[in-house]
Amino acid sequence: MFNTFGSIFRLTSFGESHGAGIGGVIDGCPAGLVLDEEFIQAELDKRKPGSAHAGLAGTTRKEADRVKFLSGVYEGKTTGTPLAFFVENSNQKSGDYVKLAYTYRPGHADRAYDEKYGFRDPRGGGRSSARETIARVVGGAVAQLYLKEHGINVVAYTEAIDGIYANNFGAFSLDACEKRLFFAPNEEVIPHWQERIEEVRNNLDTLGGIVSIEAHGVPAGLGEPVFQKLDACLSYALMSVGAVKAVEIGAGTKAATSRGSQNNDAMYYENGKLCYTSNNAGGIEGGISNGQPILLKAYVKPIPSVAKEQKTVSREGENVTLSIGGRHDICAIPRIVPVLKAMVSITLMDMFLLQKRMNKGNDF
Amino acid sequence: MFNTFGSIFRLTSFGESHGAGIGGVIDGCPAGLVLDEEFIQAELDKRKPGSAHAGLAGTTRKEADRVKFLSGVYEGKTTGTPLAFFVENSNQKSGDYVKLAYTYRPGHADRAYDEKYGFRDPRGGGRSSARETIARVVGGAVAQLYLKEHGINVVAYTEAIDGIYANNFGAFSLDACEKRLFFAPNEEVIPHWQERIEEVRNNLDTLGGIVSIEAHGVPAGLGEPVFQKLDACLSYALMSVGAVKAVEIGAGTKAATSRGSQNNDAMYYENGKLCYTSNNAGGIEGGISNGQPILLKAYVKPIPSVAKEQKTVSREGENVTLSIGGRHDICAIPRIVPVLKAMVSITLMDMFLLQKRMNKGNDF
Amino acid sequence: MFNTFGSIFRLTSFGESHGAGIGGVIDGCPAGLVLDEEFIQAELDKRKPGSAHAGLAGTTRKEADRVKFLSGVYEGKTTGTPLAFFVENSNQKSGDYVKLAYTYRPGHADRAYDEKYGFRDPRGGGRSSARETIARVVGGAVAQLYLKEHGINVVAYTEAIDGIYANNFGAFSLDACEKRLFFAPNEEVIPHWQERIEEVRNNLDTLGGIVSIEAHGVPAGLGEPVFQKLDACLSYALMSVGAVKAVEIGAGTKAATSRGSQNNDAMYYENGKLCYTSNNAGGIEGGISNGQPILLKAYVKPIPSVAKEQKTVSREGENVTLSIGGRHDICAIPRIVPVLKAMVSITLMDMFLLQKRMNKGNDF
């Protein structure tokens, strides 16, 4: 297994959903960073089951999810040595899962996992559990502390749920979005999403949506021209989150139906400053950041655990039906937002350090 | 710079568009593989300027692009030692480029490259040149030779050009698509694409499209459950090709508007064989291949080098206009198809070796 | 910083000597291994301050050093997911160290560390503390559990202390050496070593020695012919332990004064089995194990913390004198033995998995 992400700022994730807890080790974090544990905990709280952002979409499980740092901090600052952290599991109902152990849940990793490894921890998906993303959110929060110090601000919000686009209901105010229900970019869309979620829940079904992640203040020069393109690394980061089925940068899918003259972002100087007329590139040209905001979208599939009865098979080779009750989310959206934000933050941090460590000019 | 791709089957790419040539080293290729140089050359010919597939979309440059292997082959078979290869450059018109040296071409890496490195080889984009993809196509062809021996077949074709979808004009016959103009999945769409390209060319503009890549015969078990998810690795591979602005797996963007009960691929046993009712997952569940075909789409932006006059800036900080004549493609589509196929092939080869080297059951 | 060791079986080490504790994450451990925590704790106890093996050579600090696993184990067996572990610090006397904070201790990393990082955690050397080796011993113990299952036995013992060679006093019985004081290969040498250590202690000085590490049952085929030579990897492993100043394989330094006809290990068949007349190669030819025992020696320098007064400098640039009291070891030897054994075990485990995952014959 490969449980490390990043090349300079490296996050190694460990832990199971039904073991002692979830943790991680961050190696390569610069020294001297004020480790604002309150901020980190707040980021973690955003993905917590039953978080204020989840509204009716979330599970009813309540978990404390308190992060504790085990190393790498001295008098409130990072020392540059590995930052290890741990979040204890508290509310484990393995019983809920054991009955599923021998039934392959459609849309889950169950069967592929069995095919790969020949066996499977029946308790909640093991490493395939969404609970593993705790380590990512903590890693991302540490990255954000550093990025903020360097003028880079990552923001993530829900663009659409089940085809209901927020921009049809009002303008966006990104500053406030992380405080709103569903990480909505405006207030107006919220009741529409709530209504739809309620309807789908009553229908014993689940729904998906689109998450936008933007990074402002990213300097030009991040990313490599051949393989470690910034957009390639960001796609890898987003696609490494379970439910994401498509990723786009800037104009994204729309670029495929644009003409070159439309899609190109024209440049001009105004008051000695280079400006772009548009940002179809999403802040990345030739794999390298160009100083414009980085614009990403992730398309999130509906939660596969539906209460509706589904046809499926057992591990033993029988055709069976399955209806997944339990305490599952109706929509991954609110809880996946901080995870996607974290993955983008870790990637930008890694690429920022990589670039920072090279000298502009004669040395790369 | 990082010019190596892959973890076990590793391709290191070198060379510039206007230097001696383009080459690569493949380290980690299994020994005993019959190195069918004719097949490899044929794959390379598909991305060649002026290739039969390009129709009116391609540049008029003619380059021999003959691949020569420098090591790792003995009596026609790989020896397991590094496979080095080289493709000489023959038709270099640096003059065409030098006049562009100090003008930032919109939609190109020019400015970001300058911001990153502080200097730039003015001749044709250096490592950012599409000519670098020669190394990828050779690497991909070697991977395909191995994959074929193991029953895996990768096919790539054009799904749409400028919003004209092939499936509106006829059924797909994928076996023949690599022999057709534009790698079209049916004959019927070809005149429509030709007409549109002709129209856009007369309009001094360029256009984009959508490429599908499918892998059939991929066994279940490829990919890792946390970070090296197969879909994440494939996204990284596709996004590392210049013009790609969005990537999707299976249902992709459509998954964001599906309900869980629709989007889940139900399983059932028929004659003792596990079957799926659909393939919205695109052959990957929880980051691991499930034995169904891998289905990928790449959204390709229009070529940024347009003959139409564009506003842009010079390196020295002036506002200028630019009209790019030269021998440029109108549409990246036909030539990018073998490159995307190659990147998917290299990734699958790498993940296949990774998985093959682990034992199902007690050891991973 | 780089705190990860290994390529398949990867140990990431974290923690400081005067923080919450020392821990690690092992990624890439095969699933299904019985995690014998008693054995692991016993290995850890061997390096413990005040261990039975240390005799008069050790420090008088007493630390519980209990290892606790945080993930990767289910019903007593590894699951193949990351194995995280933690050992709490209990007996921290930072005060002892703070007075040293601004004096560069000769023979320590103090000044080089300051030159590199510009600052230094004054409490006990931070990551340069020998206490960091706790993570290595735990990692090595897990590796040994696996190696044993595959017939590979790693043994480490003290060859000489301060020039007093054990083989001058009696034959070796390696089976018992790990139970003896100083990990001595025979009983006879022990009083001589004790006497010398006592003498040197009274003289306010410290002493060094030679540690042998042998691996029996290693199959032929481990290691790579060019860069990842088995001997190169083992040298790296041993030299990554603080006090080691020279490493040799097989005949080692003596090979430099042998003739080819003497130094070559002649081969012959006896009863259909390939035998060697000698093992000057130390079990490694051309970087690849040949099936003979792996024979390594590490030359360990005397502990630099001497009670005798030394001339040195302060961080502020003054010439000062320093006499290091505290609870320091007189000789690294007994406590370094399990660490060197662990590093060899981790390296062999890593190379074993690497080789195991390739197929003899057509595929490497």
Added chain:
Amino acid sequence: MFNTFGSIFRLTSFGESHGAGIGGVIDGCPAGLVLDEEFIQAELDKRKPGSAHAGLAGTTRKEADRVKFLSGVYEGKTTGTPLAFFVENSNQKSGDYVKLAYTYRPGHADRAYDEKYGFRDPRGGGRSSARETIARVVGGAVAQLYLKEHGINVVAYTEAIDGIYANNFGAFSLDACEKRLFFAPNEEVIPHWQERIEEVRNNLDTLGGIVSIEAHGVPAGLGEPVFQKLDACLSYALMSVGAVKAVEIGAGTKAATSRGSQNNDAMYYENGKLCYTSNNAGGIEGGISNGQPILLKAYVKPIPSVAKEQKTVSREGENVTLSIGGRHDICAIPRIVPVLKAMVSITLMDMFLLQKRMNKGNDF
């Protein structure tokens, strides 16, 4: 196989002794370095069969060994893109080797290679051939060009041949050593070495020796405190050269019989400059360079190809005798000196770039 060395300055080596040639790709070389091809060729000439340095010790083969760069250079300077190079093989007498194909040569990789891979290119050892070191010498020469620009000078010389130490015959003048026969550190020892070599040659045998490598001008701060210790990396580099059986740093093996008070290098300030009274540490403390010269020694075994008759076995399992005539070296020493120098240079370059890219102070 793993044919890449280094983490930032990465050399990928390819080619076989009896194929088209030997080459390599250097990725991560800073841009703007004047690529003095004359210097590089001169370094390569030093390891050439029949080189002026080899005297009577070398083989009588003559090979042109001209290095040709294929990419990464523009107007005589590196561009920061991959530097690929190739050295054609010219004088291949596979016939000499074919008769050895089925006899395992004692002291060679033959049998271990067969055990590992199940097959072997019979022509001259394939990748295990010493000819592979051509790629290392070219890589090392490029590294030296950069290191020199930064005030770092690497020098390598022969300390002893067959137990005859140069320092018994005269003082050392390292400036001249690379021009002398055998890379001797003084003129006086040369006739003694020549005489001994002649004697051993007449005796149909071979001999070994000791090579010293020193690096002057290395700034403090290179290397990492835990795993990527500078001494560990240098040991790995030296041990990755075929004939090396022991490696030492500074006092090396002698440290094992020193007392702490002797072995410590005391520090003092003189005229505001920090000085050391000795250099037993060999310039490395706690894995980090301390600004003193780096002092390394490699113990080289005698060439295993002896003309004297040896007992050995065939691949088919028979006991046979073998006498290796051919055009083999009597002593690896003169030709291994530039290779060891190259490996140290590449390692220092890599660690220098790694450290250069971090900021002293708050950021590592």
